[in-house]
Amino acid sequence: MIDLDFRERLGSFDLDIRLAAPAGVVALFGRSGSGKTSVVRAIAGLSRPREGRIAVAGTALFDSAAGIDLPAERRRVGYVFQDARLFPHMNVEANLRYGQRRSGAAEGPDEFGAIVELLGIGALLARRPGTLSGGERQRVAVGRALLARPRVLLMDEPLASLDAARKAEVLPYLDGLRHRLGIPIVYVTHSIDEVLRLADTLALVDGGRIAVAGPVTEVMARVDLGPLVGRFEAGAAIDTVIAGHDDRYALTRLAFDGGELVVPAVDAAPGTELRVLVRARDVMLATQPPGAISARNVYAGRISALALEEGAHAEAAIAVGGVRLRARITRAAVAELGLSAGMPVYAIVKSVAVGRPGIGARNSSGRTPA
Amino acid sequence: MDLLSATEFEALRLSLRVALVAVAATLPLAVLVAWALARCRFPGKGLIAGFLHLPLVLPPVVVGYVLLLLFGVRGPIGSWLDAAFGIRLVFTANGVALATAVMIFPLIVRAVRLSIEALDPGLDEAARTLGAGPIDRFVTVSLPLMLPGILSGAVVAFAASLGEFGAVITFAANVPGETQTLPLAIYAATQTPGGDVAAARLATISMTLALAGLVFSEYLARRVSRMLGR
Numbered sequence: 001m002i003d004l005d006f007r008e009r010l011g012s013f014d015l016d017i018r019l020a021a022p023a024g025v026v027a028l029f030g031r032s033g034s035g036k037t038s039v040v041r042a043i044a045g046l047s048r049p050r051e052g053r054i055a056v057a058g059t060a061l062f063d064s065a066a067g068i069d070l071p072a073e074r075r076r077v078g079y080v081f082q083d084a085r086l087f088p089h090m091n092v093e094a095n096l097r098y099g100q101r102r103s104g105a106a107e108g109p110d111e112f113g114a115i116v117e118l119l120g121i122g123a124l125l126a127r128r129p130g131t132l133s134g135g136e137r138q139r140v141a142v143g144r145a146l147l148a149r150p151r152v153l154l155m156d157e158p159l160a161s162l163d164a165a166r167k168a169e170v171l172p173y174l175d176g177l178r179h180r181l182g183i184p185i186v187y188v189t190h191s192i193d194e195v196l197r198l199a200d201t202l203a204l205v206d207g208g209r210i211a212v213a214g215p216v217t218e219v220m221a222r223v224d225l226g227p228l229v230g231r232f233e234a235g236a237a238i239d240t241v242i243a244g245h246d247d248r249y250a251l252t253r254l255a256f257d258g259g260e261l262v263v264p265a266v267d268a269a270p271g272t273e274l275r276v277l278v279r280a281r282d283v284m285l286a287t288q289p290p291g292a293i294s295a296r297n298v299y300a301g302r303i304s305a306l307a308l309e310e311g312a313h314a315e316a317a318i319a320v321g322g323v324r325l326r327a328r329i330t331r332a333a334v335a336e337l338g339l340s341a342g343m344p345v346y347a348i349v350k351s352v353a354v355g356r357p358g359i360g361a362r363n364s365s366g367r368t369p370a
Numbered sequence: 371m372d373l374l375s376a377t378e379f380e381a382l383r384l385s386l387r388v389a390l391v392a393v394a395a396t397l398p399l400a401v402l403v404a405w406a407l408a409r410c411r412f413p414g415k416g417l418i419a420g421f422l423h424l425p426l427v428l429p430p431v432v433v434g435y436v437l438l439l440l441f442g443v444r445g446p447i448g449s450w451l452d453a454a455f456g457i458r459l460v461f462t463a464n465g466v467a468l469a470t471a472v473m474i475f476p477l478i479v480r481a482v483r484l485s486i487e488a489l490d491p492g493l494d495e496a497a498r499t500l501g502a503g504p505i506d507r508f509v510t511v512s513l514p515l516m517l518p519g520i521l522s523g524a525v526v527a528f529a530a531s532l533g534e535f536g537a538v539i540t541f542a543a544n545v546p547g548e549t550q551t552l553p554l555a556i557y558a559a560t561q562t563p564g565g566d567v568a569a570a571r572l573a574t575i576s577m578t579l580a581l582a583g584l585v586f587s588e589y590l591a592r593r594v595s596r597m598l599g600r
Contacts, residue, residue, distance in 0.1 A: 044499055072498040085496040089514045089598045098510075099500030148500050 001184040002026060002043075002152065006052025006062070010038055015049075015208040017042075024200035025178055025185045027216070029192070035208040036188045040154040043186065044079050045072035056152045056184065076103070078150030078183075082157045084137040086129035092140050093125040099148025112147065118180065119143045119173050135166035139173055146181070153177075153185045159194060174198060196237055196275050216275070221317065221324040234315075235279035236326045242272045251296075251351065258321020262296040263354040280315060280328035282353035286346040287337050297349040301325065306341050308334065318347045325349070377546045378572060381555035384463060388551060389531035392470040393524050396478055401520060404482035423476045425537075430473065434540025437469055441541070465542040466549050470534045474527035481526065485519020486512075518594050525587035532579055552576055 001023045008015040015035050019026075028036045041047045043054055045061065048069065054062040061075050062068060078099075086095050100112065116122050119139045129137060138158050145153060158174070159167045171194070178185065178198060187198060195202055195216060202220070203213035212219055220237040240254035240261060250265040254274060266274065290298060301320035308314045314334045318325045325347050339345070374382065406412075407419055425433050441448040441459045451457045459465040489512055497507045535553045542549040544558060556572045559565035 046495055046498070072495075073501050073503050075499075076501070077499055079496070079499040081492065081496065083492065085490075085492045087493060087496075087511060098497070098502075102501035102506075104501075144500065 001057050002186065003053070003055040004039070004043070006042060006049035006054055006064075008038065008042060008047065008049040008052075010035065010208065013208045015039070015042070017052075017208075017210055019203055019210045019213055021184070021186075021201050021203070021213070023184055025187055025198050026201045026203060027195045027199035028186060028188045028203050028205050029190065029195055030205035030211075032190060034205045036190075036205045037156055038208075039205065040079070040156050040186055040188055043152070044077045044154055045070060045075045046079075059151065076149065076151050078145030078148055078153040080138070080141050080145050080153070080155040080158045082160050084129070084134075084141040086132075086137055086140055086144070088129050090129075091125070092121065092127050092129070092132070095129065095140060096121075096125075096144050096147055099144055103147075103149045105149050115143050115146050118176065133166065134162045135169040138162065138166075138170050142173070142177070146177075150183060152183055153181065154188075155185065156188045157190070158187075159191070160189070171197060192277065196277050217323075220277075221326065234326065234328070235277045235282070236324055237275055237277050238323050240274050240276055242266065242268055242270045242274060244270055256321070256323055258301075258323045259299055260297075261349070261354065262351050264352060276354055278325060278349055278354055280326040282350060283318075283325055283327035284348040285316065285318070285327050285329060285333070285337070285339065286348060287339075287343075289346055290348060293348065294350075295348045296351040299325070299347045299349075301345060301347050303339060303341050303343045303345055306334070306339060318345060320347060374571070374575075375568070377550070378555060378568065380547045381550050381552050381572070382575060384466070384550065385532050385552040388463065388467045388470055389528050391467045392474060392531050393478075393528050395467070396471045396475050396527070397520070397524060400475055400478035400523070401482050401516075404479045404486055407479070408483050408486040422479060425473050426476045430534070430536025431540050433472060434469055434537035437472065437537065437541045441465070441468065460541065461543050461545060461549060463542075463549060466538050466551060469537040469541040470531045473534050473537050474530050477527045477530055478520075478523040481519050481523025482516065485516045488519070489515055515598065518591060518598070521590050521594060522587060525583060525590065529580055529583045532576070532583075552579075 002019070002021045004017045004019045006015075006017055013035075015038050017039055028039055030036050038047065042049050043056070043061065049062060049064070051064040052062070053060060053065070060066065060068050061070050061077075087098065090098070096112070096116070116125070119142060121136065121139050121143060124132060124136055124140065129140070132140065142155075142158070159170060162170065175198060187194070189195060199216050201213060202216045204211040204219065212222070217237045217239060220235065238256050238261070240256040243253040243255040243260060245252050245265060251262050252264070252266040254261040254263060254276065261276065261278075263276070268274070284295070289300075299320040301318040303316050304319040304324060305317040306314065307316075308331055312330050312332075314329055314331045316327045316329060316339065318327060327347060333339070403422065407415065438460065439445050441451070443449060443452060443458065443460060448459065451459065457464070459468055493511055493515070494507055497511045502510065533553055534551070535557070538549070538551060539554055539557075544550055544554045546555070546558070550558065552572060552575065556569050556576065559569035559572060
């Protein structure tokens with residue numbers, strides 16, 4: 001759906017982007033200054049690559065070889081900026097209609113009402129942007145971009161300037177969008193939670209390049225990418241389905257390709273798809289089946305990769321059924337237990353470690369786990 | 371007793387009319403020039419900006435004198451205007467408006483330019499991604515947000531117009547009922563034996579106008595900023 005292959009000179013380094021992403025949500029993930037925003041600005045036509053090609057759904061927006069460079073106002077690209085950028089002198093409705101009126105397309109049967117309802121901004125229509133909260137502003141900005149009937153939706157850290165409560169307010173709406181829109185979404189973020197919750201494809205951006213790109217769970221499982229994802233958040237993203245609840249102990253059982261994961265209760269119906277993040281630092285390894293132990297999740301698996309780092313740590317990937325867990329352990333433990341690639345081990349995950357932040361609803365209801 | 375003599379009333383009327391004409395005629399050009407100076411890059415920009423701002427730093431008499439050279443009956447522009455259109459500016463009410471316009475032009479340009487530089491370029495980008503072309507963006511986004519600057523520039527320029535003296539008296543002279551504005555009438559009264567009362571009366575009117583202008587601009591500023599949702 002989105003084909004990027006371009007070079008651009010930025011202030012301190014060169015942007016060299018090659019990415020072919022399938023339909024759905026593509027997350028551009030990376031540290032600040034890695035060039036994520038520059039990529040979406042180039043797609044939008046707000047900056048101009050030195051050479052290369054940018055195409056969305058088969059339509060070239062920029063192609064230096066063919067002499068194509070559509071001006072930004074003719075690219076039909078929906079852009080949701082980090083700081084919303086609503087027009088302060090217009091009320092919410094005028095803001096929403098700004099792009100719609102210029103899209104040239106006749107309004108579908110109550111397209112306006114549908115998007116207003118989807119984003120929950122019906123009560124705000126007469127208000128001025130200056131009187132809105134940060135979360136309301138971002139929802140209006142999303143609506144404004146969508147009503148212009150874009151061929152791709154670009155979201156540049158739409159939640160970064162919001163506090164945790166506002167984020168929680170906007171996320172379900174974004175989650176709901178993914179399934180309803182027939183257009184690709186490029187989502188820039190430096191939050192792994194948002195990636196897990198929203199993205200289908202994950203592209204890691206580092207130093208102006210796409211370091212790696214692929215389905216979220218695959219990319220997250222790679223041991224060698226720790227430095228890019230950040231030590232603290234590194235872990236395995238696992239697609240699961242709610243198998244059942246244990247009301248007595250307030251637990252939820254999640255089924256995945258490799259067993260069941262017991263976590264603190266999630267407020268969603270059985271059958272709901274959830275993607276959870278099991279952080280590498282929350283996974284222990286044992287060479288024998290542990291006996292009496294408080295951890296609820298013990299899996300027999302096999303070490304598929306082992307990376308010793310400088311300093312105290314080592315990182316192991318453990319194949320459990322069809323998924324790969326990651327464990328962050330000390331080098332001392334590796335030596336003492338004699339761990340090596342190919343060795344059978346038991347991976348132990350504390351239930352309480354799989355907390356709310358790593359849990360994102362992946363069903364189409366758009367409901368948040370409370 | 372009448373509050374004002376006929377010539378004094380005429381001076382007041384002329385002052386207001388000249389100020390209105392000068393501001394109205396200057397404003398659109400000043401906005402364009404301010405936009406070009408703030409947003410465009412072209413050779414000789416610094417020189418042009420300096421030239422336009424000369425009236426702020428030159429003695430007004432010098433401005434009036436230069437206008438006399440250019441727009442006088444034998445001046446290059448004046449003779450052409452006379453020959454082509456039969457328009458004479460020297461020693462006429464239109465001449466007063468011209469001299470005033472030249473003096474207030476840099477005032478408006480400065481105020482408008484500041485408001486252009488205060489515009490958030492991000493809003494312009496947002497409008498671009500929503501499909502708005504350059505002129506569309508200027509009219510629907512930039513211009514409304516520049517309005518406070520344009521209005522405050524216009525009010526200041528209007529007040530300055532009412533007080534313009536040196537350039538006007540040099541270029542258009544001091545003809546009662548023809549080119550005599552309020553300040554010129556005050557000057558004339560102070561030069562006339564027994565004119566003290568008239569001078570005081572006219573000075574009071576002058577102050578009242580200035581004060582009203584200030585109050586009005588405050589009111590306008592508040593209205594506009596509410597309109598802009600600040």
